[in-house]
Amino acid sequence: MHTTPAPLQSSSDAGRRTSAVAASGLVKRFGSFTAVNGIDLHVAQGEIVAFLGPNGAGKTTTIDMLLGLSAPDDGTVEVFGESPRAAIAHGLVSAVLQTGGLLKDITVRETLDLTASLFADTRPAAEVMERAGITEIAGRRVGLCSGGQQQRLRFAMALLSDPGLLILDEPTTGMDVEGRRSFWNAIRADAARGRTVLFATHYLEEADEYADRIVLMSRGRIVADGTTASIKNLVSGRIVQANLPGADPVALAALPGVDRVEIKGDRVVIHTKDSDALVRHLLTETPAHDLEVTAQNLESVFLALTSDDPASAPLPASATTEGNRS
Known part of the structure; x- marks a missing residue:
């Protein structure tokens, strides 16, 4: 009933x-x-x-x-x-x-x-x-x-x-x-x-x-x-975006602190642990313009914490959460 x-x-x-x-x-x-x-x-x-x-x-x-x-x-x-x-x-x-x-x-x-x-x-x-x-x-x-x-x-x-x-x-x-x-x-x-x-x-x-x-x-x-x-906040680093026509993703990925590079037309999206150094490089060594620096978004954190790559596997829940709510 x-x-x-x-x-x-x-x-x-x-x-x-x-x-x-x-x-x-x-x-x-x-x-x-x-x-x-x-x-x-x-x-x-x-x-x-x-x-x-x-x-x-x-x-x-x-x-x-x-x-x-x-x-x-x-x-x-x-x-x-x-x-x-x-x-x-x-x-x-x-x-x-x-x-x-x-x-x-x-x-x-x-x-x-x-x-x-x-x-x-x-x-x-x-x-x-x-x-x-x-x-x-x-x-x-x-x-x-x-x-x-x-x-x-x-x-x-x-x-x-x-x-x-x-x-x-x-x-x-x-x-x-x-x-x-x-x-x-x-x-x-x-x-x-x-x-x-x-x-x-x-x-x-x-x-x-x-x-x-x-x-x-x-x-x-x-x-x-x-x-x-x-x-x-569980994933460190920042996301740097810039207009950079003809960007070389291999060269960008080789820069110190860079984790991942995405090319979207003339726009590059770079995940990096050292955004200051990357921005200096883009402004002084490349014709990049319209730069934007943001914190990690939920998508990038999701990918990092659920990756199948053992090298980037997430920490145990007790170490990565606010007490794991348990």
Whole structure:
């Protein structure tokens, strides 16, 4: 039986709230392959957490365990102090996945009414459609909706039970830029009310802009866990960009302190540990102009921490995070 959840609590309740997610020592094996290798993951209520990693890092397997779709071979996981299956049965958790879960021959409104019939208590369909931005397509058959509209429908379905935790797997796939912005504004508004959001995405700019915290997985382990700023600080150096027609990437890569060189038309992008020396060289020894020096971006940090090159492998999570949240 679905009971009315109370995850969205006032600030006066903050001191006695349980964690939204508390996972310790999670291990999942498939034969001789270890997909998740002893991770700890703790998420506080009201956090927006980006769950990042390359394909095969263990993100989906971890999400499956958080949703009760797969049991860990070792370790424990609780959602709002309950087992994942119990939390879902109580309407405390909803998921927005990339594919599946939709009947193409019924309308958007009929889909929501059908989903609502599975619970004892739900938010009004009109309310969740408005929050998901699909009110104007309520009468449209699902099969005639675009990929982005179907993702918004999945979001509305997830909101019906008024869950305390939303787990999103590539939630903005198929959405245009304006749709993605509107979607994340809605997520932000929900988080401000106390809802917790854990999302996996390949759009690193989404993680950079909207997440309170980033958890980065590689090879079945958490290799970084912290705010966006702290994650960026894990990789030293700067990025120097300049207009340099006919640039020789081999010669630039041989300069002291240079880690990587990218050529984008007449623009060079150079990752370096000594930006001062590199800028002096470009200004005095080359016709480079329109120079720009910036800190490492999330993409460069992502590549550095998840590299398959043993020489550039990341430090253990305990050494690279703000305490690894464990």
